[in-house]
Amino acid sequence: MDTRIEEQPNVFGTSLSLSVNGQPMQVTVDPSVRLVDILRETLFMTGTKISCGIGRCGACSVMMDGKLVNSCLVMAYQAQGTSITTIEGVGEEALDPVQTAFLEEGGFQCGYCTPGMIMAVKALLKENPNPTDEEIAEGLSGNICRCTGYSGIIRSVRKAIDAQ
Structure with missing residues (x-):
């Protein structure tokens, strides 16, 4: 039995442009969606993990414009125009x-x-x-x-x- 819930279209979606691991990306999301959810659920980059969800554990750490951030605390609107590096972007050609x-x-x-x-x-x-x-x-x-x-x-x- 398929237990997945189909996502409904977001009538409040905002077009978000950002660079992820050097690739330009454009997604339409609610501006208050967390960056970690965009990475995992919209872009299917599941290397970034979710654990506490409140910025205390660091499992969701990514680089945003070269600075370490907890992606569970960054809202979509805050990521507009930024450059994100995830674990998938580290050592793409060979292990770092x-x-x-x-x-x-x-x-x-x-x-x-x-x-x-x-x-x-x-x-x-x-x-x-x-x-x-x-x-x-x-x-x-x-x-x-x-x-x-x-x-x-x-x-x-x-x-x-x-x-x-």
């Missing part, structure tokens, strides 16, 4: 050094937080290519992992720093 480090150092277990963690590490290393342990902890403070205990994640960050 941060992704490789997470694989090699066991920086994930279930993998649910991993896309947001990788985006946070990318943002951290963009701002500070050689962070101290305190700066790494601060850079990852907006991302929660319930599985790893963080030691593998910290090893992954250190390995990514060395790989630069």
Whole structure:
């Protein structure tokens, strides 16, 4: 039995233009729809995860105009004209050094937080290519992992720093 609910046309839709992973996109959505929902449900980019939905866990982290944001807190109208990078845009041709480090150092277990963690590490290393342990902890403070205990994640960050 098909339990999907067919989406009704949105009579309050607004045309939204933005760039996602370097590709120009135009979608018609309600202006108050969350960016995470646009990415996952409209553009079918499911690498960005939804967990808390209130900006506390970091699973939905993406880069908006080069800055790390929680996409569950960004409304469609706020994304108009912006450039978004999702986990799908990281390492499109080959694995990014941060992704490789997470694989090699066991920086994930279930993998649910991993896309947001990788985006946070990318943002951290963009701002500070050689962070101290305190700066790494601060850079990852907006991302929660319930599985790893963080030691593998910290090893992954250190390995990514060395790989630069």
